[in-house]
Amino acid sequence: MSRCLEIISPGFLLLVTAFALQQSGELLASILLASGLHEIGHWAALRFFGVRAERFRLAAWGAGMVCGAGLSYGQELIAVIAGPAVNLICGVACARAAEHMGWTSGYLYAGAHVILGAFNLLPISVLDGGRAIELILSLWADPWLARRIVSILSIFTLVLLTSGALWLSVQSGGNAYLLVGILGVWSMLLRRE
Template identity: 40%
Template sequence: MALAERLRISPGVPLLLAAFVWLASPLLLGAILSAAVCHELGHWLVLRRVGGRIQRLHITVFGAEMQVDDRRISYGGELLTAAAGPVSNLLLAAAMGLLGRWWEPLYLFAGAQLVLGAFNLLPALPLDGGRILWLALAWLTEPYTAQRVLSAVSLAVSLALLLGGGWFIWRQGGSPFLLVGAVGLTGWNLREIKLAKGG
């Protein structure tokens, strides 16, 4: 399969990178990109370990969406794969935070790892936390119920993040990137609910 067929990059990714270059420092951009790479490597390493293979990779503003081959992976294997990205970020955040005493820029890299790991654990699709919640619910009940519960939780989390992020920026100022992420999450979840209803 050709590289162009296996790798697809959303048009929003270059725009997001350009916004980071314009609004933030090159060091911050490096910290965020390195956290994203470590996150996806965590997923990939565990996916390989549980017997999965990536057929296609779609890079979006929310990260990378991996299309796995048709091999059957257990709920446990999928759950481990979904958790591996955020867990790798959190472990690296702790390690870099400790090493920051000797080289101060590592605190920035630790912060990027921490924010990306924690954000991805939110129980909202298309984040890893949403996938983890769906897998746990599907294992305890069945996929249809899991999807209905997750849709409601996911929309509630994205709306809370949108309102909370807007309030925080209005009261405290600061970077709009959290708000941009919240808008994207809310839009994604509203679109998924509309598609599920056949609209």
């Protein structure tokens, strides 16, 4: 099997194709760019600490890296937060470029960055925010206890998000894009638990 097929899941290709058929190419480009820069943020922080990513995988509901060397809780926390931080910085830069240079598409790119960065900061264990909370709690408590607390927080957060997405879907006359994304996060969480 080729190296490219090992790192890109069929689910990722299917999701990108479906999205491309339903939405504009520029929207898809803004989301893919925000996702790519998000992962580069994680990768750059790992490289700063001298850690090499052994494997990278794009899947339908996100990307992931496998690293060989261990990091301290503080170093891993920095690496985890680096992805959303890059998105927030790029979001502000795109918005400023849109404002000062008349680049109207810049607001689309800014929005993709800010939404992706903020979404990844949600307190859900399979997202950066949940992992960050687990690492912070592990500094002061047993890692097992920290993992349990974040698991409970993850389920609570996802129940709220699912309820909100269902309500929005009904209010919008059946638009279920947000609900599909949340179901993807549920799927990742249930496979991890």
